[in-house]
Amino acid sequence: MIEQGRGVRTWLPWLGAAAVFVVTLVTARDVLDLPAAALPVVASAAALPFGLIGSLPVAGWVLSAGSALLVSRAYEVVDGDPWPWPVMHGLVLLALLFAVGVRPLPDRGSHAPLPRQAARERPRAVEVLIPAAATVATALLFNASAADDLTAGWTVGAAAVGVGGIVVRQAGLLPRLPAEAPVPPADVPELLLRGAREAFLDLRPVPAARIGGAGTRVAPSWARRYAAWLLAFGVFWLTVSTVEATVEMHPLLVPVVGLVVALPIGLAERYPLVGWRLATALAVVLALAGSPSDAEYPGTWPVVFQWVWLASALVVSIRYERWTTVCVWATSVAAMLTGVPGDSGTVVMLIVAVTAIVVIGDLLRARRSTSRDLARQTELSELEKARRTVLEERARIARELHDVVAHHMSLVVVQAETAPYRLADLPDDAAAEFASISASARQALDEIRGLLGVLRGTDDGVGFAPQPGLDQLEELIRSARRSGASVDLTVSGPVPARISAAVELSAYRIVQESLANAVRHAPGTEVAVDVRYGEGSLELRVANAAPATAAVTQATPGHGLVGMRERATVVGGTLAAGPTGDGGFAVTAVLPYEPPPGTDASPPSEP
Structure with a gap:
């Protein structure tokens, strides 16, 4: 689980910081009277502190508050705007203030909840004083920077955010994340290169293991594929009928654009990266070569296409690894910036949307991957438990x-x-x-x-002494004769060139058990053992005459006949046992020379 979710606190805030930087670049001049040279500096001042919200929120808050004070003193606010600095800067400052209330100090060595003894080592006063001081300072900053008619509202709002973080912390309303192993900085270039290679060059279909999650019921692949192409057909006609209301183009290009817009939907099932590449390329072409129409909905990109583009990014973030998703997100944001300055509002909306979408998609991917790992571990645990039970x-x-x-x-x-x-x-x-x-x-x-x-033993491959076979039947008969039994052995038919060792072992054990039963239940009678080599099978018959006196019956029935039938069955043969017409008893078995494929009849299974 840690491997799947590692570094979320590290990389996710910085991904948000990148989005804040881009949005601030686009919107800062709507709030402040900025020269072009100062725009990236102001955007960086708004974005960089957000990257520390998960690891060092106090340091992030200090940077954000200090840069906000400098910006408010260095540049004039556009008439009528309620914010004393860029909107995103103010939102980041409030988010950091809330984070300081929730987590004023980093946990020691882990993000997991501390034990009660370790928690008492930190005075509760410190956990309250730090966010309280940050709340008062933020309220004073808003009071000093906002317009006179908005001072009271901004001051109370900032104080409410800080107090809310303190309450959440003290009441324990937010669960803390488990410890995560951060990505070593030395590995970042290699991971990015691997993600870029997959994002831009990989033409293989998405692996089947990444489709569906553990424990989920997924529709058949053919149903998903046909449903996707059916939806793509609807998107095609919708695009063809509405694209000219947004972008001016030659009538012959309308079906081409409609086809490119629809293809990512059809390819989402097997080739989501290819679909995303088509959508991104079309976005750049429309932004650079197209022009808004004079119709009802002028803009850089049709609304249908915007939804398709975002949907393709979502599918990629769910199906592919995190570093591939990072490359896809960065490329999408860069492509969206080609729409500036013609359609800045749409650009900001798309950047925020794609950032939220890829974060949600990556979290879903991590959750599904964790579910698969958990199901696999559960299965292995059950197998190990069953194995341990057998060994015991x-x-x-x-x-x-x-x-x-x-x-x-x-x-x-x-x-x-x-x-x-x-x-x-x-x-x-x-x-x-x-x-x-x-x-x-x-x-x-x-x-x-x-x-x-x-x-x-625990190793099924342990070697044992050679098992008895048909060549030892005569020795078995002599041993039975020495015990006083009258046994006659008859062998007929040509001996085949090869007989399976498992079949020979089963034949030997069947004769051995049959002789033992005859001596036990019909002592003093004649026993006939017939071995016949037929075409493709070995035929055995062990029969004894009727006993002169009734044998003593065991109080508990044995398992000889059951064991003989199991031995015959395991090599693909048959066995029949029952009384004869003269009052005796006979056991007849037919065993193939080679066990059928798929049977587990290896002789080492028995000493």
Whole structure:
């Protein structure tokens, strides 16, 4: 936010000071009897103090009041004018007086409100005495400089402005702006050059990111584009029908001028800078080559064109960065000055209007940019919160696996390996069985350790040991036979040149879980494992005969079948499981050799 709004207190008052300087140049002679050589000096005396209104209002007020006293003593007032100095000088003096009441001393290191302890370090009397002294001095200045019949009104008015600033300050009616990082002076030339390059040379369309704000509903681009050109068509006909009432021109030039006036409206959606350039160029041409007509509304520029010109400047200030807006504003003011002295009143009005418009547009741009940044930060915060929740859940699961499952598996390993030493006269077959149990338990422990690494790790790219595949099915069958199961493996079909590692892992796990279910639920029965390599897919079938006695049913159902179906689905396959006609049970899976595009089936996701 600071980056988007940085330097507003620094550059915005000086932009206003530039506008005050231009307006004073045009209007000063309406108030004072000035020689031409003194005009820029008087305009500078009126404008420069305004640049300090945001940072050092007391210093600005001192400069403005002192120069006002000098001007009122050096030059005579035009008969009948109520102001003792140029109008803009008086308005700036009153604005500075009000600012002194609101902010008599600069905040220490920040524009944010001070804590209560720091606020008590400044005596409240100082915050009242400084603006009170400025109010009395300004009232005396008006009393000494204004005409005799206006002395009372000016004195009371100046005092009211000063008291109003003091009341606003003490009552806390105006919120203070957040701290801003000012633009380093060394960066100003580069920023101005970049803004000028974009303002005068850039022919690219405005970036889509600058159209619309965060959280706003914007009409479709085609609707905005067609609406703009429809409005441009209306502006064209309005200009054609009214332009000769303001400016004299050859009838053949009327449609050309109408077209140039209308184009900025149509281009506002995608090319606002191009539209502003056309309007500015037309303004200079009309001011230098045209002449007011003798019709009903003579002037330098048609009224419709003035509105189009200001609207194009507004769109540019909303869509482009601040330094581009500064260049556009300065160029517009320079173009408007070409209308002096033929149409001074219109020039002053346009300068004031374009200054206010670009300030409002820039503030809107900064607000929209801040809204987008806030929405982006909110989204990132939500993603980080969700990620943290997942990590916390994974850590909890890892703790449970380590404290419960791994602990019991370690006990199985210890008991199986110490059994030959603890039991006397243990047969060789029993010793081999204990060794097989120990090996299986150790393998399970290794896989649990790998799973713990996945759950506790934060880098999805961590490498793991090679995952089991179809080439390890025979070892799996031998392990099941050593546990006492009768398992028959049948492999048919030509083995393809390539099978996805994710498919091999899913096939291995499906067979592994099916054998475990058969041993658990149908102990002592024959189990048939059929592996068939077909065209484009791998077919698996694990079936067991009906058990001689009913197996003990677990109190809590497991998740074996659900897990097998998920493994088949994740690689784009299918799985079916159910009882057979002879009372047994069969699991059938069909897995493609390559997972379909877009599936997340990378084997490193499981140890």
